Amino acid sequence: MAQDYAGQIHRCFRCGYCKFPNDYSSFNCPAYRRFRFDTYSTSGRLWLTYAWLKGEIDWSEHLAEILYTCTMCKNCTEHCPMKFAADIVDWIVGARSDMVEKGKIPPRVAHFFEAVYGYGNPYKLLRDDRAAWANGTKIYAPGDEYLLYVGCLGSYDENAQKMARSVVELLNTAGVSFGILGSDEECCGNEVYLLGEMGLFQTLAEKNIKKFRELGIKKIITICPHGYNVLKNRYPALGADFEIYHYTQLLNDLVQKKKIKPLRRNDKVTYHDPCFLGRYNNLYEEPRQVLQYIPGLTLVEMEKNRADSFCCGGGSGNFIMDLLAGGKESPARVRVREAYATGADTLAVACPSCLVMFTDAVKGEELDGKLAVKDIGQIVTESLSAKKD
Amino acid sequence: MSDILEALEKIVGKDWASNHQEERYFYGRDPGLMTPHEADYVVMPATTDEVQQIVKLANKEKVAIVPKGAGLALTGLVVPLKGGIVMDTKRMDRILEVNEKARYAVVEAGVTQGALRDYLNKHHPDLRHSVPEAPPITTIAANVVIHGQGRLTNQYGFNSDMVNGLEVVLPTGDICKIGSCSIGPYWFSKGAPLPDLSGLFLGWLGTTGVITKVGLKLYPKKKIKDLEILVTDKEDLVPDIIYKLTHTEMIEDLAIWAQERPLMFRGNYHINIFLTADSEGELEMKRKMVYDSVQEYVDSKDAGFMTINLDMRRDFMDNPQKSMTAFADVRRGGGFEYAGPIIPLELYPECARKVAELAIKHRVVYGGSGRVIHGGHCMMFSFAYTFNRADLDEMGRARAALHEAAEFVADKGGLLWKPNVDEQKIMMERMDPNTLKLMADVKKLLDPNGIMNPGNWEVR
Numbered sequence: 028m029a030q031d032y033a034g035q036i037h038r039c040f041r042c043g044y045c046k047f048p049n050d051y052s053s054f055n056c057p058a059y060r061r062f063r064f065d066t067y068s069t070s071g072r073l074w075l076t077y078a079w080l081k082g083e084i085d086w087s088e089h090l091a092e093i094l095y096t097c098t099m100c101k102n103c104t105e106h107c108p109m110k111f112a113a114d115i116v117d118w119i120v121g122a123r124s125d126m127v128e129k130g131k132i133p134p135r136v137a138h139f140f141e142a143v144y145g146y147g148n149p150y151k152l153l154r155d156d157r158a159a160w161a162n163g164t165k166i167y168a169p170g171d172e173y174l175l176y177v178g179c180l181g182s183y184d185e186n187a188q189k190m191a192r193s194v195v196e197l198l199n200t201a202g203v204s205f206g207i208l209g210s211d212e213e214c215c216g217n218e219v220y221l222l223g224e225m226g227l228f229q230t231l232a233e234k235n236i237k238k239f240r241e242l243g244i245k246k247i248i249t250i251c252p253h254g255y256n257v258l259k260n261r262y263p264a265l266g267a268d269f270e271i272y273h274y275t276q277l278l279n280d281l282v283q284k285k286k287i288k289p290l291r292r293n294d295k296v297t298y299h300d301p302c303f304l305g306r307y308n309n310l311y312e313e314p315r316q317v318l319q320y321i322p323g324l325t326l327v328e329m330e331k332n333r334a335d336s337f338c339c340g341g342g343s344g345n346f347i348m349d350l351l352a353g354g355k356e357s358p359a360r361v362r363v364r365e366a367y368a369t370g371a372d373t374l375a376v377a378c379p380s381c382l383v384m385f386t387d388a389v390k391g392e393e394l395d396g397k398l399a400v401k402d403i404g405q406i407v408t409e410s411l412s413a414k415k416d
Numbered sequence: 417m418s419d420i421l422e423a424l425e426k427i428v429g430k431d432w433a434s435n436h437q438e439e440r441y442f443y444g445r446d447p448g449l450m451t452p453h454e455a456d457y458v459v460m461p462a463t464t465d466e467v468q469q470i471v472k473l474a475n476k477e478k479v480a481i482v483p484k485g486a487g488l489a490l491t492g493l494v495v496p497l498k499g500g501i502v503m504d505t506k507r508m509d510r511i512l513e514v515n516e517k518a519r520y521a522v523v524e525a526g527v528t529q530g531a532l533r534d535y536l537n538k539h540h541p542d543l544r545h546s547v548p549e550a551p552p553i554t555t556i557a558a559n560v561v562i563h564g565q566g567r568l569t570n571q572y573g574f575n576s577d578m579v580n581g582l583e584v585v586l587p588t589g590d591i592c593k594i595g596s597c598s599i600g601p602y603w604f605s606k607g608a609p610l611p612d613l614s615g616l617f618l619g620w621l622g623t624t625g626v627i628t629k630v631g632l633k634l635y636p637k638k639k640i641k642d643l644e645i646l647v648t649d650k651e652d653l654v655p656d657i658i659y660k661l662t663h664t665e666m667i668e669d670l671a672i673w674a675q676e677r678p679l680m681f682r683g684n685y686h687i688n689i690f691l692t693a694d695s696e697g698e699l700e701m702k703r704k705m706v707y708d709s710v711q712e713y714v715d716s717k718d719a720g721f722m723t724i725n726l727d728m729r730r731d732f733m734d735n736p737q738k739s740m741t742a743f744a745d746v747r748r749g750g751g752f753e754y755a756g757p758i759i760p761l762e763l764y765p766e767c768a769r770k771v772a773e774l775a776i777k778h779r780v781v782y783g784g785s786g787r788v789i790h791g792g793h794c795m796m797f798s799f800a801y802t803f804n805r806a807d808l809d810e811m812g813r814a815r816a817a818l819h820e821a822a823e824f825v826a827d828k829g830g831l832l833w834k835p836n837v838d839e840q841k842i843m844m845e846r847m848d849p850n851t852l853k854l855m856a857d858v859k860k861l862l863d864p865n866g867i868m869n870p871g872n873w874e875v876r
Contacts, residue, residue, distance in 0.1 A: 037805045040447050040744035040751065043486055043553030050537070051530025051552040063460055063507055064434060065487075066442045075438050089436045108738045109745045 032121030036077045038111055041070035045103035048335035057338045057358035058096040061351050066093055069103040076122040086131045095133050096350045099221045100338035101306040123223025135348040140224050147213045148179040149347050158209035160188035164195050167206030174244045175207045178251035179214050180379035186386050187379035193404035194250055194274045201286035217257035218344040236267045246270040248277055252303035252378045275377050279313040282320045289410035291323040297371035300336035301378035314377045314403055321410050327369045337362050341380035359388035373399045424459045427469045432460040443502040448753040449815045450492025450836055455502040462507040464628040472589040474867045482869045483622040485558030488550055490753045491836035493621050497871030511535050519634040520580045522603050525557040525627050544637040546575050549737040557627045562834040563619050565787050567735050570670045573790040576618045579606045581631030587863035603631030622869040624862045638692035640699050643732055646687040648719035651768040654685055655761040660709040662792035666702040668692045670788035746781055749804025755821045756798045757830035767797045770824055778817040
């Protein structure tokens with residue numbers, strides 16, 4: 028945790044590179060793109076936080092809202108020319124953490140914490156219902172090679188549950204030895220960490236690590252890139268030493284080894300890089316390779332792809348808190364328009380948060396029936412039953 | 417006061433006006449050393465019509481308006497010195513037209529340098545505009561208002577010389593077109609053969625109206641570009657070397673830099689020679705002419721061409737030059753400002769010595785860079801000092817160094833570029849009284865209520 032952010036945060040020059048993709052074509056910071064006041068850009072957050080620390084401005088709900096509309100997509104880190112670029116997210120987490128400690132956070136963030144604390148998920152849905160989607164999917168038992176860690180979205184959101192089912196079907200098809208935790212699964216804490224509730228994050232992480240160890244788990248597959256990120260990058264500091272895979276990594280391996288054999292699909296697909304796979308973990312090619320293994324499928328790129336991908340707006344808990352609000356300029360709707368402009372009939376995702384955000388955005392853009400939003404698992408699953416041409 | 421907010425919201429919509437302390441704070445300062453002053457309101461119009469309504473409102477309420485692009489002049493030109501409304505123009509972001517044959521673009525006031533560069537790259541790959549080295553968020557309109565410079569300045573002059581027409585909302589609220597666009601649909605001339613009225617707005621730092629559209633000259637984009645760097649440790653030779661280089665008329669851009677960090681650069685003057693061509697043959701010919709023009713200095717061992725490593729070449733060829741921004745963090749403190757006087761070439765040696773001398777005197781880190789303007793008729797010389805924004809003492813020393821640099825240059829006859837209010841005062845004190853009176857008359861005529869960016873170019 029970068030609690031020493033207070034001694035560094037003044038270093039932002041507010042040059043604005045953080046707002047752009049590499050070609051400077053449009054604004055790539057989701058909150059800035061949505062609100063357009065400079066205060067909602069990374070430099071706005073850093074300068075205002077510094078002002079707050081110095082006592083030049085008072086805390087206000089507006090200040091907290093500005094800080095929490097950041098989706099932590101890391102576009103700023105990718106494009107900031109300064110040596111401290113890699114620390115920016117930690118600085119914002121540090122500032123949020125200070126606000127949490129002082130009890131000065133937006134109500135929707137407080138509700139998020141309360142839900143995770145009380146229910147183990149941000150939806151305030153019953154723990155016992157966590158595996159209601161699973162249709163008898165095997166519960167992890169010692170000896171299984173992998174734990175499939177489903178995550179809160181995959182467990183509770185109707186659309187994301189389809190994603191979870193597809194991944195399960197594919198793993199079963201390939202004969203992978205795995206199990207889920209079912210109602211024993213708990214929130215991974217990625218969003219809790221990014222929202223700055225360090226105590227709750229530590230509790231969640233330690234609880235999960237203890238559970239994984241007790242079950243003898245060595246390898247974990249996550250459905251959600253957010254979970255992948257926190258398990259891979261944050262848990263080791265708390266003693267975790269598990270092998271972490273995102274399902275697209277495993278799927279790529281299984282397809283290449285022909286344990287899964289997709290059949291012809293004549294879809295035109297564009298793939299959206301989720302922040303927590305791409306910019307956070309440099310996983311750009313595996314999902315594309317899976318899609319390219321599907322005979323007949325045409326993969327087209329959006330202008331902003333890979334490290335320039337434009338965030339869906341759901342990061343840092345905004346898939347449920349929705350601090351960026353809807354509207355035509357909401358990041359998800361902007362991104363859906365970019366996807367549709369490629370001529371693709373399908374927007375492929377690899378993240379349940381993106382799936383949820385884009386599914387709503389397609390409705391907002393009235394693109395139902397013109398642009399389908401599907402995760403890579405769903406696309407491959409459908410291809411297994413596709414007719415050969 | 418809340419009535420004004422309501423009126424602004426009625427004009428632009430609730431999402432695009434604010435009087436929250438956060439917007440008032442952020443828009444009340446820039447990254448430089450000018451004393452901040454809070455805005456009362458921040459508003460983001462999307463159309464000329466909205467700008468017009470805001471200006472009329474400001475006249476009615478006698479409230480100041482400060483038009484703002486990215487606010488990266490570093491000299492406090494968009495700090496609302498007397499409060500009022502800061503008008504962030506970046507929602508006016510449409511590229512309205514590119515006339516390929518006549519080589520011009522028409523853009524709204526908030527179009528960024530980055531957006532136009534990208535648009536031309538994608539849709540008109542044979543054309544380019546003069547991209548400044550400032551970050552890509554800076555706007556076309558703000559850049560011409562401050563007489564900015566860019567990569568084509570050696571060939572074609574100040575970026576404001578490349579203006580082909582303007583649409584302006586006058587301080588009274590009238591919408592006025594300047595140049596050929598005032599007669600017909602074309603934006604091919606900002607004045608000639610008519611009286612050139614663009615001079616009522618360019619260089620006035622937003623004190624005479626709000627520019628809402630700019631017609632901008634575009635230029636051929638060559639297929640190949642290359643860089644040579646000539647290094648000398650004798651600053652007195654730089655004007656002669658530049659004179660010889662510009663005589664070739666083969667060079668796209670000429671920039672001179674000297675800095676004390678990293679230490680290997682200390683005491684040397686580096687002349688970046690940017691070359692462009694459509695073929696290897698053309699490039700080779702230009703390179704040979706450049707070599708020949710300075711051969712005597714190479715032979716005498718007074719200068720030599722530097723071996724440029726790949727990273728350095730990439731950084732310099734980048735336009736805008738992203739690495740330049742990192743200068744702000746040399747002191748791990750997020751700040752730098754420069755006084756950028758426009759000087760005749762012959763003053764370069766004195767300025768080069770002065771920038772280092774002031775750095776020692778005021779215990780600050782310097783960078784001294786220059787850009788040749790229009791084939792050497794003059795150059796911009798930047799007295800740049802970096803500072804730590806968390807160190808008030810160092811900020812004070814950097815401010816003192818800049819003030820001293822401005823006094824020094826003005827005494828020599830240089831003109832201070834994008835001057836802060838202190839530097840404006842320095843120049844107006846030295847200005848011919850009749851010139852000063854003319855400026856005051858023009859300002860009074862255009863802005864009878866004194867609402868436009870007050871505090872700047874204020875003749876007392």
